[in-house]
Amino acid sequence: MAEESLVRIRGLAKDYKRGAETVHVLHALDLDIPKGDFLALMGPSGSGKSTLLNLIGGLDRPTSGTLEIAGQRTDTLSDAQLGRWRANHVGFVFQMYNLLPVLSAQRNVELPLLLTKLSAAERRKRAGAALSLVGLAERAGHKPRELSGGQEQRVGIARAIVSDPTILLCDEPTGDLDRKSGDEILDLLQALNQQQGKTIIMVTHDPHAAARAKRTLHLEKGQLIREAA
Amino acid sequence: MKFLHLLWANLQRKRLRTWLTLASIVVAFLLFGILQTMRAALTGGADLAGVDRLVTIHKVSLIQSLPQSYLNRVRGVEGVRVAMSHDWFGGVYQEDRNQVVAMTADPNLFFEVYPEYPLPEEQRAAWRADRTGAIVGKIIAERFGWKLGDTIPLRSNIYTKADGGNVWDLKIVGIFDATNGDNNSVYFQYDYLNESRAFGRDQIGWIVMRINDTNRSAEIARTVDALFANSSTETKTSTEKAFVQGFANQMGNIGAIVTAVASAVFFTMLLVIANTMGQSVRERTNELAVMKTLGFSSFQVTAMVLAEALLITLLGAVIGLAIAALAATGLAKAMQQFFPTLGMPSDTYVIGALVAVGLGTLAGALPCAQAWQLKIVDALRKA
Numbered sequence A: 001m002a003e004e005s006l007v008r009i010r011g012l013a014k015d016y017k018r019g020a021e022t023v024h025v026l027h028a029l030d031l032d033i034p035k036g037d038f039l040a041l042m043g044p045s046g047s048g049k050s051t052l053l054n055l056i057g058g059l060d061r062p063t064s065g066t067l068e069i070a071g072q073r074t075d076t077l078s079d080a081q082l083g084r085w086r087a088n089h090v091g092f093v094f095q096m097y098n099l100l101p102v103l104s105a106q107r108n109v110e111l112p113l114l115l116t117k118l119s120a121a122e123r124r125k126r127a128g129a130a131l132s133l134v135g136l137a138e139r140a141g142h143k144p145r146e147l148s149g150g151q152e153q154r155v156g157i158a159r160a161i162v163s164d165p166t167i168l169l170c171d172e173p174t175g176d177l178d179r180k181s182g183d184e185i186l187d188l189l190q191a192l193n194q195q196q197g198k199t200i201i202m203v204t205h206d207p208h209a210a211a212r213a214k215r216t217l218h219l220e221k222g223q224l225i226r227e228a229a
Numbered sequence B: 001m002k003f004l005h006l007l008w009a010n011l012q013r014k015r016l017r018t019w020l021t022l023a024s025i026v027v028a029f030l031l032f033g034i035l036q037t038m039r040a041a042l043t044g045g046a047d048l049a050g051v052d053r054l055v056t057i058h059k060v061s062l063i064q065s066l067p068q069s070y071l072n073r074v075r076g077v078e079g080v081r082v083a084m085s086h087d088w089f090g091g092v093y094q095e096d097r098n099q100v101v102a103m104t105a106d107p108n109l110f111f112e113v114y115p116e117y118p119l120p121e122e123q124r125a126a127w128r129a130d131r132t133g134a135i136v137g138k139i140i141a142e143r144f145g146w147k148l149g150d151t152i153p154l155r156s157n158i159y160t161k162a163d164g165g166n167v168w169d170l171k172i173v174g175i176f177d178a179t180n181g182d183n184n185s186v187y188f189q190y191d192y193l194n195e196s197r198a199f200g201r202d203q204i205g206w207i208v209m210r211i212n213d214t215n216r217s218a219e220i221a222r223t224v225d226a227l228f229a230n231s232s233t234e235t236k237t238s239t240e241k242a243f244v245q246g247f248a249n250q251m252g253n254i255g256a257i258v259t260a261v262a263s264a265v266f267f268t269m270l271l272v273i274a275n276t277m278g279q280s281v282r283e284r285t286n287e288l289a290v291m292k293t294l295g296f297s298s299f300q301v302t303a304m305v306l307a308e309a310l311l312i313t314l315l316g317a318v319i320g321l322a323i324a325a326l327a328a329t330g331l332a333k334a335m336q337q338f339f340p341t342l343g344m345p346s347d348t349y350v351i352g353a354l355v356a357v358g359l360g361t362l363a364g365a366l367p368c369a370q371a372w373q374l375k376i377v378d379a380l381r382k383a
């Protein structure tokens, strides 16, 4: 993978202050992710997987080090700039789906599009297309609580891809699902990666899930350890 | 606009809570509207009072009468254009519940004192010519079905006749539609009452005068009162506006009471809405964090919370004031005989809107601050 990296991380460190003591979660971390990659991140609980994902996704800022995504430094952006950057470049998929319970599936998927200049009709069309892609077109009018966990997560994925982001970040997307529903989600992610060329980073505890990725990295003691091939 | 469905959906999150909150806001504004209406009814006459008229009453109280001779002495005061007396008749028509505002007047001077009572010249002449003639307001005429030429027996709950009766027959010679809204009153000749009443003969209730120069009202009032100073019957002269207001003030300082009650109600509302909004924001810390994750700015998320608070208060205000306006209309019909000008004053809507915006903003302030400061990573970790 010699070509330009989509994600380029150098010397990344993240500390948290807990009262008087400082916790060094990540230190001197280097990482390159090429475009079209499907990377699984594994590691023990508390090893900093979510922290790393949040830093890549621009939800948090590193203590030191640099982040460059699609040629743009993101560690130097202001809060407002980061917000706009996230809207344009990142799709998030959460373990707990995090849909807005008061909105229908369709409206949930449309939510990110409210930040664009698209017309109402255009928004509806795109959200509909995203829902079709995840196989939930006929559930568009349902509220999250009327859906199964697997369906909710598919709506979550539809919301994450509806604005066609540069990179898809998934934090334990199957962590709360049974094997069958989890497999369906993994099929979907794999299809998005292989057919649409989406770059995906997925945090998981499940080796079975990690096996679907193109490669797996282990995070331990704040450092990345390459999977023995 | 495209965020509207989001607001609406959020208000429906806990429907019962939203309804209860809305209901209490509605009740608060309904109460406010009705209080405003009552205040206007009790003090509103003051706004219709003529600015160039002064009223002279007995220094002790309106109920005590003045000697008739005072009238001519007042007429002699420089700057007084015309002066006339009134007596309160305390009229009752047919049944005790039919209270009628009836007063004596002088048909030769009435229209000069009160230019706001238009009446065709032939009706004015008829009144001057008929000692038992009376002119009546359009509303009261409609209410009792009185027509020109009718003779109506009006009982007094104050005076009796020398022969023991207490009913005066009045012939309706004019029906007016006064521009000041006083269309509930009956005016008839002073002489007719005076010659036949058993007591209070040659006394007058109070004096109304019109002056040439409104800038001199204070000075003329002092001059009039000085005329009778140190006599057995001293007077108090004020502008008609102050007079009407003083009349209202006898019922307590209505304005202050209304303001106090409304403030207490709205303060309670503030706590209720603030609590509701606070709960609502706390419950969806996670959702707000998700919105921020998707790229919604702190400003947008905060604006959404504020808009929710404003939406519910404004909605409550609109419904509450609409019901109050309806109630005021109904009340006006029922109480026409006491409060001719009853109706919800239009400034109620303006004050109501300001209060609603103020309430919503204040109540939303704390939840807004929480929404503004919300850190995505912290909020999502806690979820």
Ligand SMILES: Nc1ncnc2c1ncn2[C@@H]1O[C@H](COP(=O)(O)OP(=O)(O)OP(=O)(O)O)[C@@H](O)[C@H]1O
Residues within 6 Å of the ligand: A016, A017, A018, A023, A025, A043, A044, A045, A046, A047, A048, A049, A050, A051, A052, B377, B378, B381
């Ligand atoms: N905001 C924070 N304040 C303080 N400490 C934090 C904060 N966020 C994370 N940490 C700490 O950083 C470490 C890494 O947390 P992180 O959530 O990234 O782990 P993780 O690898 O995702 O774990 P899990 O598999 O349980 O999700 C943990 O020790 C955690 O307690």
Ligand SMILES: [Mg+2]
Residues within 6 Å of the ligand: A049, A050, A051, A171
């Ligand atoms: Mg985690």
